[in-house]
Structures are given as structure tokens and as C-alpha cells.
Amino acid sequence: MKKYPWHDLLKWSQDQHHHLPWRKNRTLYGTLVSEIMLQQTTVSTVLGKFEAFCRRFPTFEKLACASDAEIQIEWKGLGYYRRARNLKRAAEWIMERGGEIPMSFEELCLIPGVGDYTASALMAIGRDQKAIAIDANLERVLARVAGVREKKGPRLQRELRARFEQGELLPEVQSYRALNEALMDLGRVYCQARRAHCSLCPLQSVCVAYNSGSPLAFPVADDKPKIKHELSLVRIVVKRGEKILGFQKTPEQWLAGQIELPTFILSTTDPTLTQYPKASAKLVRKAQKGIQFSTSITKYKITNMVLKLSRPEFDRLLGGKGTKCYRYVLCDPDKENLATSVLKTLKALKK
Ligand code: SF4
Numbered sequence: 001m002k003k004y005p006w007h008d009l010l011k012w013s014q015d016q017h018h019h020l021p022w023r024k025n026r027t028l029y030g031t032l033v034s035e036i037m038l039q040q041t042t043v044s045t046v047l048g049k050f051e052a053f054c055r056r057f058p059t060f061e062k063l064a065c066a067s068d069a070e071i072q073i074e075w076k077g078l079g080y081y082r083r084a085r086n087l088k089r090a091a092e093w094i095m096e097r098g099g100e101i102p103m104s105f106e107e108l109c110l111i112p113g114v115g116d117y118t119a120s121a122l123m124a125i126g127r128d129q130k131a132i133a134i135d136a137n138l139e140r141v142l143a144r145v146a147g148v149r150e151k152k153g154p155r156l157q158r159e160l161r162a163r164f165e166q167g168e169l170l171p172e173v174q175s176y177r178a179l180n181e182a183l184m185d186l187g188r189v190y191c192q193a194r195r196a197h198c199s200l201c202p203l204q205s206v207c208v209a210y211n212s213g214s215p216l217a218f219p220v221a222d223d224k225p226k227i228k229h230e231l232s233l234v235r236i237v238v239k240r241g242e243k244i245l246g247f248q249k250t251p252e253q254w255l256a257g258q259i260e261l262p263t264f265i266l267s268t269t270d271p272t273l274t275q276y277p278k279a280s281a282k283l284v285r286k287a288q289k290g291i292q293f294s295t296s297i298t299k300y301k302i303t304n305m306v307l308k309l310s311r312p313e314f315d316r317l318l319g320g321k322g323t324k325c326y327r328y329v330l331c332d333p334d335k336e337n338l339a340t341s342v343l344k345t346l347k348a349l350k351k
Pocket of ligand 1: 141144145190191192196197198199201202203204205207208209210215
């Protein structure tokens, strides 16, 4: 096996990134929360949320006993709320079994919402045992360092894991926790998907991708085009004192359990979308004159048109039909599980 300058990598990571809050006062609970938060969300966003979340729900027990709405209020800003629900289900599962996290990789994978990656992270980072947590960052870094010219995705991850298990990919080290975290830091800071700062990288001298002259050619990019749909919505603000009219999303919908403003589809390139009712011709005409802002969710690029109406105007526009699902809720994100779109809409109105 090649001799890699691991010591330099670990020292760089320890010097530069030991301050991350989930790397202090470690517990398996903190590792699980941080790993779930860090999936699909940047470190800088998680930095602003992790400590407050752990203060509010410091143990599996507290998290298991909290309501979905309470957890989602603390989760606000991290997006992908399914992760918050999974975290609660994981806490409930653990508490039903006496409050102990299982020991083996196979048992860890039985926890709801815990897949191969999170189970490996709990082994390596939570318990400092021999394991490698291959997410998109580690997949990229390891493919580049070892020069594995394979398409991104599960096949490459299986290949890297197999090499790791056979002892071909990484050396025996004193701390697999430190190694995993250093590789994560490297993927985040120097070895990025579209940019590699190889001149600063501690592994430059042994990196196959760097030595090939085309570091970004590893791993092979996925050539499937990602479909993005256009979606134009009208979001209606009806105020009564400190309250606004809203409705709660059902478990099958986006942002399940959260409260959204009355929202209607003006137009979309996705004919299968059923998240909101279609706007009437009257509403379409009225909405065109409103304030606009852009957002995105999953595969949709959204243009949001904002319309402020009195309650009688709202009822008239809907023709009295389908208004039963709406109720007045406090306009306070600390007390009500308001969707981010509600806050963005109210902010747009203030401009
Ligand atoms: S040398 Fe460049 S390509 Fe190789 S691991 Fe470092 S940053 Fe990534």
C-alpha cells in the first residue's frame, strides 16, 4: 500500500477544525444529531442550529417525548424536514429498547432513518471504531486520492468500501474518528466537487487525481440531466391582529405538519403536481399584480406571487368553497410550526 502523509492531514484537520461544536463533549446522541443535520445541509448552516437543538432536546429521551411540531420549530432553517421526523423516530426506537444505542453496524442499521452512511458515522465518529462513513465528500476525496475512475454513486461507494475493508484504501490509524473527520474536512474545504485547491492540500504528494493533471475528472460525473420544473404559486396573506390564516400540511405532502399560507398553483411545467389546488381565473388575474420572490424545493424552481387580502375578499375569491381547512395561527415562528415560505412571504410584504 502507498504511504500517505496521514499525519499531515490529521494535524491540519485538528488545527483548523477542532472547534466545530459537535466535536466537543462528544456523545453518541450528539454524533447522531450532527450527522443527520449535516446530510444535505452545509456546515455553516448547521453551526447556527446544532447547539440550540441539543440545548432544547439534550437526550434521546427528551427528543422522543417532544412533539413533531416542537422538533420542526427547532429544525427550521435546516430544510429537508423528513430528517427531523426520522431523528424523532430513531429516538423513540432507542428509548423503546432501554435508551441504549446498539453496538454493531448491522443493529445500527435497524434504527429508523439510519442507513449505511449514518451507521458507519456512528461507528467511526461516535465510537472511534474502525469504519469509514462514505458520503458524497468522502466518495470524491477517496476516488481522487486513490485514482478510482468510476461513476459517482452507490457502485463507486461499494467499491471504495470494499477496498477499505480489504485494507487497500486507508492505513491502520490510531483514530478512525480523526481520519473520517479529516477526510470530511478535506472534501469540504480543499477537495470540492467543482474546484480542487491541490496546492494547499496535505495529500497532494500522493494524490493520483492530482498527479494525473485532471483532479476534477475523478470521480466520473453523473451525465443524467437533472430535471427542474417551473412552478408559479400565489401565496395569500389574510391577517387578523397578530394572527394569519394558514393550513397544516398533511403527512403525505411536502413540509408535512408545517403551516403554510393559503397557496394556489398559477402554472407549472409538472402536470402531476398535486401539492396545492389550482388558482381560479379570477385569482390568476389578481395575483399578477402582486409582489414576487423566488424559492426552490426538491425539483421545483418556484416563483411566489404574494397577495394580501381581507377575509371577505379571500372568501369571495374562493367563492366560499374549500375555505374550511384554513385557521388563524399566531404569526410567531417560535410558537407555531410555520413553513419558511410563510416567513419569506411576510418579509417580502414588508419590503
Ligand atoms: S490533491 Fe487535489 S484532488 Fe487530490 S485530494 Fe487534495 S485537493 Fe483533492
